[in-house]
Amino acid sequence: xxxxxxxxxxxxxxxxxxxxxxxxxxxxxxxxxxxxxxxxxxxxxxxxxxxxxxxxxxxxxxxxxxxxxxxxxxxxxxxxxxxxxxxxxxxxxxxxxxxxxxxxxxxxxxxxxxxxxxxxxxxxxxxxxxxxxxxxxxxxxxxxxxxxxxxxxxxxxxxxxxxxxxxxxxxxxxxxxxxxxxxxxxxxxxxxxxxxxxxxxxxxxxxxxxxxxxxxxxxxxxxxxxxxxxxxxxxxxxxxxxxxxxxxxxxxxxxxxxxxxxxxxxxxxxxxxxxxxxxxxxxxxxxxxxxxxxxxxxxxxxxxxxxxxxxxxxxxxxxxxxxxxxxxxxxxxxxxxxxxxxxxxxxxxxxxxxxxxxxxxxxxxxxxxxxxxxxxxxxxxxxxxxxxxxxxxxxxxxxxxxxxxxxxxxxxxxxxxxxxxxxxxxxxxxxxxxxxxxxxxxxxxxxxxxxxxxxxxxxxxxxxxxxxxxxxxxxxxxxxxxxxxxxxxxxxxxxxxxxxxxxxxxxxxxxxxxxxxxxxxxxxxxxxxxxxxxxxxxx
Amino acid sequence: xxxxxxxxxxxxxxxxxxxxxxxxxxxxxxxxxxxxxxxxxxxxxxxxxxxxxxxxxxxxxxxxxxxxxxxxxxxxxxxxxxxxxxxxxxxxxxxxxxxxxxxxxxxxxxxxxxxxxxxxxxxxxxxxxxxxxxxxxxxxxxxxxxxxxxxxxxxxxxxxxxxxxxxxxxxxxxxxxxxxxxxxxxxxxxxxxxxxxxxxxxxxxxxxxxxxxxxxxxxxxxxxxxxxxxxxxxxxxxxxxxxxxxxxxxxxxxx
Numbered sequence: 001x002x003x004x005x006x007x008x009x010x011x012x013x014x015x016x017x018x019x020x021x022x023x024x025x026x027x028x029x030x031x032x033x034x035x036x037x038x039x040x041x042x043x044x045x046x047x048x049x050x051x052x053x054x055x056x057x058x059x060x061x062x063x064x065x066x067x068x069x070x071x072x073x074x075x076x077x078x079x080x081x082x083x084x085x086x087x088x089x090x091x092x093x094x095x096x097x098x099x100x101x102x103x104x105x106x107x108x109x110x111x112x113x114x115x116x117x118x119x120x121x122x123x124x125x126x127x128x129x130x131x132x133x134x135x136x137x138x139x140x141x142x143x144x145x146x147x148x149x150x151x152x153x154x155x156x157x158x159x160x161x162x163x164x165x166x167x168x169x170x171x172x173x174x175x176x177x178x179x180x181x182x183x184x185x186x187x188x189x190x191x192x193x194x195x196x197x198x199x200x201x202x203x204x205x206x207x208x209x210x211x212x213x214x215x216x217x218x219x220x221x222x223x224x225x226x227x228x229x230x231x232x233x234x235x236x237x238x239x240x241x242x243x244x245x246x247x248x249x250x251x252x253x254x255x256x257x258x259x260x261x262x263x264x265x266x267x268x269x270x271x272x273x274x275x276x277x278x279x280x281x282x283x284x285x286x287x288x289x290x291x292x293x294x295x296x297x298x299x300x301x302x303x304x305x306x307x308x309x310x311x312x313x314x315x316x317x318x319x320x321x322x323x324x325x326x327x328x329x330x331x332x333x334x335x336x337x338x339x340x341x342x343x344x345x346x347x348x349x350x351x352x353x354x355x356x357x358x359x360x361x362x363x364x365x366x367x368x369x370x371x372x373x374x375x376x377x378x379x380x381x382x383x384x385x386x387x388x389x390x391x392x393x394x395x396x397x398x399x400x401x402x403x404x405x406x407x408x409x410x411x412x413x414x415x416x417x418x419x420x421x422x423x424x425x426x427x428x429x430x431x432x433x434x435x436x437x438x439x440x441x442x443x444x445x446x447x448x449x450x451x452x453x454x455x456x457x458x459x460x461x462x463x464x465x466x467x468x469x470x471x472x473x474x475x476x477x478x479x480x481x482x483x484x485x486x487x488x489x490x491x492x493x494x495x496x497x498x499x500x501x502x503x504x505x506x507x508x509x510x511x512x513x514x515x516x517x518x519x520x521x522x523x524x525x526x527x528x529x530x531x532x533x534x535x536x537x538x539x
Numbered sequence: 540x541x542x543x544x545x546x547x548x549x550x551x552x553x554x555x556x557x558x559x560x561x562x563x564x565x566x567x568x569x570x571x572x573x574x575x576x577x578x579x580x581x582x583x584x585x586x587x588x589x590x591x592x593x594x595x596x597x598x599x600x601x602x603x604x605x606x607x608x609x610x611x612x613x614x615x616x617x618x619x620x621x622x623x624x625x626x627x628x629x630x631x632x633x634x635x636x637x638x639x640x641x642x643x644x645x646x647x648x649x650x651x652x653x654x655x656x657x658x659x660x661x662x663x664x665x666x667x668x669x670x671x672x673x674x675x676x677x678x679x680x681x682x683x684x685x686x687x688x689x690x691x692x693x694x695x696x697x698x699x700x701x702x703x704x705x706x707x708x709x710x711x712x713x714x715x716x717x718x719x720x721x722x723x724x725x726x727x728x729x730x731x732x733x734x735x736x737x738x739x740x741x742x743x744x745x746x747x748x749x750x751x752x753x754x755x756x757x758x759x760x761x762x763x764x765x766x767x768x769x770x771x772x773x774x775x776x777x778x779x780x781x782x783x784x785x786x787x788x789x790x791x792x793x794x
Contacts, residue, residue, distance in 0.1 A: 371745070402707065449672075467672070473682065474683065480691065480692065481693070482693050489694065490725070490729070492677065
């Protein structure tokens with residue numbers, strides 16, 4: 001009995017020491033790995049060993065045919081106990097053997113119609129109802145949960161109203177379909193009398209017996225009222241008392257995956273100005289928010305870009321919750337390229353990157369400000385590793401002319417706890433084999449200082465933090481300034497990290513789709529492409 | 540390893556009538572909810588193997604719960620079971636009689652548990668320090684400069700001053716006016732001076748805050764204002780903030 005007691009105590013001590021990872025360990029059970037959306041795998045493996053990573057190669061591909069699955073993967077794999085789960089914009093969801101890549105099951109069954117509504121072309125990710133599965137699934141016990149349109153003709157005429165689906169992990173059998181959460185009751189572009197809601201890019205958050213998911217629109221055609229909804233995790237039944245609406249009219253779509261830290265739900269919202277002349281009241285658009293996980297009441301709202309400057313700089317990236325040596329931080333990037341780090345307790349801005357405003361502004365641009373805040377393609381969330389946030393962001397050059405593209409194809413590592421803005425940048429990587437365009441990089445992931453990222457040219461690249469492996473070069477934290485002028489211009493000389501591996505995926509297609517990330521599980525990488533393949537890589 | 544979710548529950552007192560422990564259990568771990576299995580047998584790779592558990596599977600068997608069937612004995616653990624276990628955990632060998640001794644034992648055990656939770660959270664919060672994710676040492680002067688991708692339209696230092704400039708655009712406007720767009724950076728707390736500029740100057744502040752002077756005139760530079768300066772003036776710009784002052788300077792030179 002004494003040994004048992006000590007074991008129980010030991011387990012409690014160890015478990016409490018690794019609280020966020022305890023339920024997941026080596027699995028990658030949801031988008032960005034965990035409810036914090038950290039993008040971090042804390043378990044040690046060959047992928048966290050800089051000596052092993054250069055040996056990274058593709059171990060299997062699914063399907064084996066060059067033609068691929070038939071659609072495109074904009075979602076990412078999740079990995080649970082040697083099973084890989086992923087959905088395609090073809091409207092099908094798959095389970096694969098993580099060791100071999102063998103197909104275990106698919107849903108719906110091969111002869112059944114795919115999860116594609118009639119509103120739009122099949123697999124069109126901008127369609128109102130025919131977009132299939134665009135975001136990653138999440139684990140809930142023995143089930144796997146994802147959002148998709150419902151082709152059932154008895155539901156809004158089969159146009160593709162969105163639901164969550166819960167499947168048995170082992171068999172792929174449908175356990176439940178949720179109530180309709182995103183309604184599509186018409187197919188006319190620009191029609192303000194129709195609802196064109198989607199669950200497309202929001203991965204479900206499993207938290208405290210509920211499943212939370214965001215609702216957004218399709219190509220702002222027109223913008224829909226953003227919603228965050230919750231269903232009972234065991235039944236899929238909508239929980240009516242939890243309902244967050246971003247406005248009283250339109251806008252504020254939730255294009256990202258909500259996060260949770262045990263004290264509410266955090267997420268970001270999209271624009272409200274598109275097609276709306278006057279500012280809606282309330283206006284929860286263009287905001288990072290925390291709401292109560294029971295009542296959906298608002299704890300705080302941070303809106304750095306006011307309605308007057310709203311030229312569609314949505315927060316497409318969701319929240320990354322960081323646990324750093326200087327406390328908890330809630331971080332994300334807006335589409336305009338500015339990155340923000342907030343105090344998760346009250347929403348107070350800790351820092352803005354690039355730091356463009358005086359301290360007194362609290363990171364909020366004044367309505368008469370000089371900057372353009374538009375859709376300039378910064379849409380991927382960052383990865384958190386201790387005090388480091390690795391993210392595709394505009395960078396110090398963002399505020400110069402032609403600076404909106406200065407972050408494309410680059411990964412910035414930011415010191416979240418830096419004592420001054422001049423020390424914010426840790427390193428900058430020009431990621432090889434990316435086109436350098438606005439959508440050239442997927443979301444980074446990290447395991448113990450080694451960062452993995454997919455590119456639009458079909459590569460998986462491994463970068464080593466300089467504390468883990470010797471860096472390659474020195475460069476200026478402002479990418480348009482040569483090293484020789486860097487310090488005199490007020491910037492810092494920072495590192496360019498070493499590229500430990502740069503692996504070409506056999507289909508040469510895009511591994512940087514909107515919700516593509518490289519999942520890290522048990523010493524293996526899992527990545528999917530818009531060419532319709534899933535790959536496993538290992539050293 | 541999969542392990543049940545442990546939650547701190549503020550309503551610990553509600554269990555008092557059944558277990559006689561709550562009055563001195565300020566932050567007791569009450570809600571024990573096995574989510575998948577107590578531990579995945581054979582998943583030592585996941586970090587923790589729970590030690591011998593005699594009652595469930597016999598001596599020296601790891602505590603397992605891989606399937607629904609195997610899991611059931613553990614899943615049946617109620618809150619009461621868990622508290623019972625807690626109250627029977629180790630500690631000083633108190634005499635078994637007496638309510639006071641019993642409560643002292645509970646308090647002792649709970650203190651250990653709370654301390655372990657607090658330690659764990661602190662450890663986790665300081666993960667950045669443990670993994671050496673604090674600031675890196677700056678690159679030494681001998682470090683090789685980054686050359687893989689030369690800066691596009693690179694900035695040039697303004698003589699020996701603490702600032703840089705680049706010409707982002709040069710063209711001809713209406714009426715043949717020469718138009719030039721310069722990006723200018725001024726380091727924090729620095730001032731830079733320009734030689735007299737032939738054309739009319741419009742300064743658009745992109746980042747930071749500062750002051751522009753020409754002759755006896757001055758104007759603040761901030762992102763909500765645009766400053767205009769007559770041609771041929773001698774211009775001085777001061778950065779009054781702690782981040783680089785970034786300006787777009789439009790020069791319009793009429794024919």
